[in-house]
Structure formats: structure tokens, C-alpha cells
Amino acid sequence: MESILQLVDFVLHPDLAYLFETYGVYIYAILFLIIFVETGLVVMPFLPGDSLLFTAGMLTVAQPGLNIYILIPLLLVAAISGDTLNYFVGKYFSDRVLQWKYKGQPLVRKEWLDDTHEFFEKHGNKTIVLARFVPIVRTIAPFVSGIGKMTYSTFTLYNIIGGILWVGSMVLLGHFLGSSKFVQDNLEKFVLGIVFLSILPIIIKMLQAKFGKKSA
Numbered sequence: 001m002e003s004i005l006q007l008v009d010f011v012l013h014p015d016l017a018y019l020f021e022t023y024g025v026y027i028y029a030i031l032f033l034i035i036f037v038e039t040g041l042v043v044m045p046f047l048p049g050d051s052l053l054f055t056a057g058m059l060t061v062a063q064p065g066l067n068i069y070i071l072i073p074l075l076l077v078a079a080i081s082g083d084t085l086n087y088f089v090g091k092y093f094s095d096r097v098l099q100w101k102y103k104g105q106p107l108v109r110k111e112w113l114d115d116t117h118e119f120f121e122k123h124g125n126k127t128i129v130l131a132r133f134v135p136i137v138r139t140i141a142p143f144v145s146g147i148g149k150m151t152y153s154t155f156t157l158y159n160i161i162g163g164i165l166w167v168g169s170m171v172l173l174g175h176f177l178g179s180s181k182f183v184q185d186n187l188e189k190f191v192l193g194i195v196f197l198s199i200l201p202i203i204i205k206m207l208q209a210k211f212g213k214k215s216a
Contacts, residue, residue: 042086084156119148121150132165
């Protein structure tokens with residue numbers, strides 16, 4: 001059990017400095033895999049996206065062997081291809097979920113899929129972009145957009161825009177703050193701050209839903 005807990009802790013809080021010292025340039029593949037899995041598999045929304053990108057950006061300062069000009073394009077490919085995979089998985093299940101039944105009753109109704117399609121046709125552009133910055137949501141959004149059969153060309157455009165904004169901003173933020181001794185000495189607090197800011201929209205929505213119901 002202890003070894004399993006250690007593995008879970010390693011996956012959720014990877015020590016990038018240790019990984020670089022241990023695996024050298026193979027850290028590129030490890031980072032690629034983590035970002036690809038988080039964005040590409042709807043069952044893996046708990047992986048550390050924002051904090052991982054920020055810490056990787058910082059590591060490009062502390063470890064000259066980790067090249068930011070390689071890291072950003074590589075992680076861009078991971079994020080964009082991950083969302084693309086997630087979209088096609090959702091699209092694959094789109095028609096099949098209509099056949100799923102429980103006690104003779106359909107679990108998913110066609111009108112729900114029609115509503116989802118209409119939503120993503122109208123609001124999918126900003127949803128795909130903004131979802132990048134919200135944990136869990138960024139993993140679910142491309143899957144649901146596939147379920148709703150969002151127009152692929154539109155999805156691809158905003159998938160690329162969202163990926164560039166997300167990866168670029170997080171890695172560059174870590175890179176430029178990485179030279180600050182204050183940030184280095186308080187890295188854990190900065191990472192926790194980024195995580196908190198990432199989930200803040202979810203907290204706000206939950207509070208609005210809770211107190212909105214009470215006022216109603």
C-alpha cells in the first residue's frame with residue numbers, strides 16, 4: 001500500500017529537478033507524456049497541468065540542459081494532440097451512448113446530445129480556450145465537444161489557440177520568475193497559488209450555485 005501511495009504522490013507531485021538529474025534529456029518525454037495524458041484521456045483529469053508547466057519553466061533556468069525553445073513546442077504538441085484525441089474519443093462514443101440503457105431506460109437522450117451540439121457550435125470557441133486554464137474542465141471539455149459533434153475545423157482552431165496560450169503563458173511565467181531568489185525560496189507557495197487560481201472559477205461557480213438556490 002505504501003508503494004502505491006508513493007507512486008500516486010509522484011504522479012501528482014513530480015519532482016522535476018530529481019527527474020532531470022535521474023533521466024537527463026528523457027525528461028522531455030516524461031513531460032510530454034504527462035501533458036498528453038492529462039489532456040487526452042478523460043479519465044485522467046487529476047494530473048498536474050498548470051503547476052507542472054510552471055515548474056518546468058522554472059527548471060529551464062536552474063538546469064541549462066533543459067532548453068525552453070525545445071520544451072515549449074514539445075508541450076504544445078502534447079497539449080494540442082491530447083485534446084484532439086479526447087475530441088475523437090468523445091465523438092466515437094457520441095452515437096453509442098444512445099444505446100446505453102439502465103432498467104430499460106436510456107441513460108442519454110438524443111435531445112441532450114442535440115443541446116450539447118448547439119452549445120458547442122455557439123460557445124465552443126471560448127469554452128475550448130478558457131477550459132485550458134481550469135483543472136478537470138480542460139480534460140472534460142474536448143471530450144464533451146466530441147460528444148456534441150462540434151465542427152472539427154472550429155475545434156481545431158481554438159484547440160491550437162488555447163494550447164498556445166496555456167502552455168506558452170505557464171512555461172514562460174515559470175521561466176521568467178525562475179531567476180528570482182524569492183520565488184525559488186517560496187516555490188511550493190507559488191505552485192499552490194497557481195493551483196488555487198486554477199480552481200478558483202470552479203469554487204466561485206459552486207458557491208454561486210449553492211447560495212443562488214438558497215436565495216431562490
